[in-house]
Amino acid sequence: MRCIPEQPEFGEGQLAEKAVWSALKDSLPDDCALAHSVHVRDGRNEYEIDLLVLWPNVGMATIEVKGGQITIAEGQWYQSDRNQKRKIKSPVAQSQSSLHALKDWLETQLGSRISSRCAYMVSLAYTDVPTDWIMAGCPRSLILDRTDSKSPAELVRMAIENEGGGAAPLAPAFLERIVRKLGGNLDTGVEASTTFEEDEAAQEQLTERQATLLQATRSLPRIRFTGGAGSGKTWLAVEKARMLSKQGKRVGLFCYNKGLGLYLQDRVAAWRQAKPVFTGEFHEYVRGLGVPDGSGQDYFDVEMPRLLKDLAVGMAPQKRLDAVIVDEAQDFAPLWWDALLACTTDPDSGEVYAFMDDRQDVYQRWEGATADLTNGPMATLVPIHIDDNLRNTLRIADTFKPFAGDYFKPRGSTGLPVRFVDCPTEDALDVAEDCLNTLIDEGWANNQIALLTTKDRHPIHLDYFERGATEEYWRDFHANEGEFYGHVLGFKGLERSVVVLCVNGFKDVGRAREQLYVGLSRARSLLVVVGDSGLLEEAGGRELKLALSRSQAWKPVPNGR
Numbered sequence: 001m002r003c004i005p006e007q008p009e010f011g012e013g014q015l016a017e018k019a020v021w022s023a024l025k026d027s028l029p030d031d032c033a034l035a036h037s038v039h040v041r042d043g044r045n046e047y048e049i050d051l052l053v054l055w056p057n058v059g060m061a062t063i064e065v066k067g068g069q070i071t072i073a074e075g076q077w078y079q080s081d082r083n084q085k086r087k088i089k090s091p092v093a094q095s096q097s098s099l100h101a102l103k104d105w106l107e108t109q110l111g112s113r114i115s116s117r118c119a120y121m122v123s124l125a126y127t128d129v130p131t132d133w134i135m136a137g138c139p140r141s142l143i144l145d146r147t148d149s150k151s152p153a154e155l156v157r158m159a160i161e162n163e164g165g166g167a168a169p170l171a172p173a174f175l176e177r178i179v180r181k182l183g184g185n186l187d188t189g190v191e192a193s194t195t196f197e198e199d200e201a202a203q204e205q206l207t208e209r210q211a212t213l214l215q216a217t218r219s220l221p222r223i224r225f226t227g228g229a230g231s232g233k234t235w236l237a238v239e240k241a242r243m244l245s246k247q248g249k250r251v252g253l254f255c256y257n258k259g260l261g262l263y264l265q266d267r268v269a270a271w272r273q274a275k276p277v278f279t280g281e282f283h284e285y286v287r288g289l290g291v292p293d294g295s296g297q298d299y300f301d302v303e304m305p306r307l308l309k310d311l312a313v314g315m316a317p318q319k320r321l322d323a324v325i326v327d328e329a330q331d332f333a334p335l336w337w338d339a340l341l342a343c344t345t346d347p348d349s350g351e352v353y354a355f356m357d358d359r360q361d362v363y364q365r366w367e368g369a370t371a372d373l374t375n376g377p378m379a380t381l382v383p384i385h386i387d388d389n390l391r392n393t394l395r396i397a398d399t400f401k402p403f404a405g406d407y408f409k410p411r412g413s414t415g416l417p418v419r420f421v422d423c424p425t426e427d428a429l430d431v432a433e434d435c436l437n438t439l440i441d442e443g444w445a446n447n448q449i450a451l452l453t454t455k456d457r458h459p460i461h462l463d464y465f466e467r468g469a470t471e472e473y474w475r476d477f478h479a480n481e482g483e484f485y486g487h488v489l490g491f492k493g494l495e496r497s498v499v500v501l502c503v504n505g506f507k508d509v510g511r512a513r514e515q516l517y518v519g520l521s522r523a524r525s526l527l528v529v530v531g532d533s534g535l536l537e538e539a540g541g542r543e544l545k546l547a548l549s550r551s552q553a554w555k556p557v558p559n560g561r
Contacts, residue, residue: 001025001028001029001030001031001032001033001034002032002033002034002179002398002550003025003033003034003035003036004033004034004035004036004038004179004182004183005036006394006410007409007410007411008021008036008037013067015067016065016066016067016068016123016125016126017036017037017050017051017065017067019125019149020051020063020065020123020125020144020149020152021034021036021051023149023150023151023152024051024053024152024153024156027151027152027153027154028053028055028153028156029055029153030543030546031056031172031546032053032054032055032056033053033054033175033178033179033182034051034052034053034054035049035051035052035054035182036050036051036052037049037050038052038102038182040098040101040102040105041101041105042101042104042105045101047094047097047098047101047102048098049062049063049064049095049098049099049102050062050063050064050065050123051063051065051123052102052182053156054170054175054178054179055156055157055160055170056169056170056171056172056175057169057170057171057172058117058157058160058161058169058170059116059117059118059119059160059161059164059166059169059170060116060117060118060119060160060170060178061118061119061120061121061156061159061160061164062095062098062099062102062118062119062120062121063095063121063122063123063144063156064091064092064094064095064098064120064121064122064123065122065123065125066079066088066091066122066123066124066125066127067079067081067125067126068080068081068126068127069081069126069127070091070124070127071085072135077089077090077091091122091124092120092122092135092137092138092142095120095121095122096120096137098120099118099119099120103118106178106181109181110177110178110181112174114166115166115167115168116166116168116169116170116171116174117160117161117164117165117166117167117168117169117170118160118164118165118166119142119156119159119160119163119164119165120142121142121143121144121156121159122138122142122143122144123143123144123148123149123152124143124144124145124146124149125144125146125149126146127145127146128145128146128147129143129145139163141155141158141159141162141163142159142163144156176549176550210231210232210235210236210386210390211236211239213225213236213384213386214236214239214240214243217382217384218243220382221349221350221351221352222349222351222352222353222380222381222382223352223353223354223381223382223383223384224329224353224354224355224356224378224381224382224383224384225353225354225355225356225384225386226356226357226358226383226384226385226386227355227357227385227386227387227388228357228359228386228387228389228404228405228408228521229357229389229391229392229400229404229517229518229521230389230390230391230392230397230495230521231357231386231387231388231389231390231391232386232388232390232391233327233328233355233356233357233386233493234260234263234264234327234355234493236355236386237253237264237325237326237327237353237355238253238264238267238268240325240353241253241268241276241279241325242271242274244322244323244325244351245271245274245275245276246274248274249322249323249351250277250320250321250322250323250345251276251277251321251322251323251324251325252276252277252278252279252285252321252323252324252325252340252343253268253276253278253279253280253325253327254278254280254281254282254285254324254325254326254327254332254340255280255281255282255326255327255328255331255493256281256282256328256331256332257281257328257331257489257490257492257493258281258470258471258474258490259474259477259486259490259491259492259493259494260327260328260492260493260494261279261280261281261284262280262474262475262477262478263478263493263494264279264280264327265279265280266478276325277321278321282332282336282340283300283304286304286305286307286308286339289308289311289315289343290311291304291307291308291311292307300333301333301335302335304339305333305335305336305338305339306335306339308339308340308342308343309338309339309342312339312342312343313342315343317345320343320344320345321343321344321345321350322344322345322350322351323344323350323351323352323353324340324341324344324350324351324352324353325353325354325355326352326353326354326355326356327355327493328355328356328357328492328493329354329355329356329378330356330357330358331492332377334377337377337378338377352381354378354381356378359403359404359405359514359517385407387407387408387409388409388410388411389404389408389409389410389411389412390411390412391412391495391521391524392410392412392415392521392523392524393412393413393414393415393416393524393525394410394412394413394414394415395414395415395416395417395418395527396412396415396418396520396521396523396524396525396526396527397410397412397521398410398418398547398550399418399520399527399529399544399547399548399551400516400517400520400521400547401543401547402540402541402543402544402547403513403514403516403517403520403540404517404521415525415526416525416526417551417552418526418527418528418529418548418550418551418552419435419526419527419528419529419551419552419553419554420528420529420530420548420551420552420553420554421435421528421529421530421531421553421554421555421556422531422532422533422553423530423531423532424532425503425504425505425531425532425535426504428502428503428504428505428530428531428532429453429456429458429502429504431502431530431556432451432453432458432500432502432504432528432530433451433458434556434557434558435451435500435528435530435554435556436449436451436483436500437556437558437559438556438557438558439498439500439526439528439556440483441558441559444497444498444526446482446483447480447481447482447483448496448497448498449483449484449496449497449498449499449500450483450484450485450486450491450496450498450499450500450522451483451484451485451486451499451500451502452486452487452488452491452499452500452501452502452519452522453485453486453487453488453502453504454487454488454501454502454503454504454505454506454512454515454516454519454531455504455505455506455507456504456505457485457487458485458486458502460485461473461485461486461487477494484496488501488515488518488519488522489515489518491518491519491522492518494522495522495523495524496522496523496524497523497524497525497526498523498525498526498527498528499519499522499523499526499527499528500528500530501519501520501522501527501528501529501530501531502530502531503516503519503529503530503531503532503535503536503539504531505535506539509538509539512539512540513539513540513541516536516539516540516544528554529548529551533545533548536548
């Protein structure tokens with residue numbers, strides 16, 4: 001559900017508003033919009049709507065919220081707290097006036113008459129009101145009392161439909177026009193040299209604040225940090241490795257895929273002293289200890305960890321690890337954990353730190369055993385949850401929010417609109433290429449852009465693969481000298497300022513939702529989605545369809561076309 005603003009700030013005197021806001025947010029349908037503290041100016045008069053509900057195919061409602069104990073005597077309203085009882089203006093009149101002012105303002109802004117059903121309501125968040133209470137100009141159904149305010153959605157709908165003025169329900173398209181006006185978004189076009197840099201600098205600052213989590217948990221030797229895309233897990237994993245290495249401990253910093261492994265190595269390489277004894281892919285660590293190469297998934301999942309565990313029996317004490325850190329831990333095979341811990345100084349209670357997002361299990365092997373937090377290898381680790389999204393702008397986060405879980409909290413700036421290019425699946429790769437070239441024509445640097453596919457590789461990516469030049473491929477990415485062509489499966493844990501997500505099909509529809517989650521969350525400043533709207537809805541569900549309906553429909557036109 002859209003909230004305006006996404007994360008309202010409630011002052012000390014707004015506890016009642018916060019309570020009713022939360023109740024509405026929890027009980028309204030996902031396609032509604034909920035706004036807090038809407039200011040409207042009508043001539044010299046100023047109005048503030050505490051809460052505004054926009055409900056597609058139903059209507060709208062303004063809600064004036066009053067805390068404390070509310071009483072009425074001879075038409076006069078009173079509000080009491082622990083210290084005093086004071087006269088207040090009629091909240092019914094306030095709600096009614098603000099609704100009229102809002103309608104007048106919207107009609108001017110939109111150039112259209114408001115014929116949708118509209119109701120003015122009052123929430124008395126801490127006051128009980130008898131069911132048979134009535135007042136001239138205000139039937140009981142327009143009042144939400146203490147009990148009503150705890151689960152108000154259905155009562156709001158009934159008030160709009162039964163008491164609201166207007167002849168028609170609120171059309172979804174008209175709701176979108178209203179939301180754009182309420183948001184007051186100021187888009188000045190793509191200012192690639194300034195706007196995105198300021199946003200990304202703020203994102204870096206937010207990420208660095210996550211270090212407080214490591215300080216707060218420093219006495220816990222075994223932790224799994226669980227967080228959604230863009231929550232700073234990789235930054236935290238690297239920082240934890242730095243802290244432990246400075247303490248003189250032998251640290252292993254591990255991951256599963258090569259792209260992320262090289263990124264971790266580049267980060268560690270910049271340290272002047274106290275580095276982990278190993279940084280990179282688990283497979284490379286095993287080979288480095290002398291376990292022979294093999295082939296086939298069964299070798300990597302079963303035989304290789306068995307050989308490592310056998311080798312660990314005779315491992316010298318000075319070769320063992322004091323602490324194990326694993327990034328993207330949901331990708332680790334169950335048997336890798338046993339083998340890796342066998343290489344530590346204390347397999348049963350030594351330091352282990354796993355950073356994971358069980359919603360990004362894109363490989364979906366081992367029947368979910370790694371992500372089984374009840375009986376799996378990480379079940380005994382103390383859970384610490386990281387809910388804040390720090391990498392993405394609010395508009396980008398809004399597209400993948402349906403995949404990120406109930407506690408997902410975007411913290412970025414508003415950012416540029418997400419762009420959506422609706423095209424047949426078979427044309428998606430060519431259209432995505434046009435998008436990349438158009439973005440460069442707009443002023444984005446080519447090394448700011450990544451083009452990611454969901455099925456077949458882009459020809460440039462395929463060329464690296466067929467030549468067996470994996471190392472060169474990832475070194476070119478980390479050199480950051482040009483545009484990057486990749487697949488979402490290999491881009492986990494990585495990011496670029498601009499991502500063109502080319503949805504050119506799925507090899508396994510059962511993994512499509514996880515792939516979309518990864519692909520939609522890789523961009524820091526601008527996300528472009530290319531693909532068939534029907535396939536996207538089938539793979540991502542109604543929530544993704546709704547999110548993309550709020551994006552900017554775009555048609556790339558490269559220079560020379």
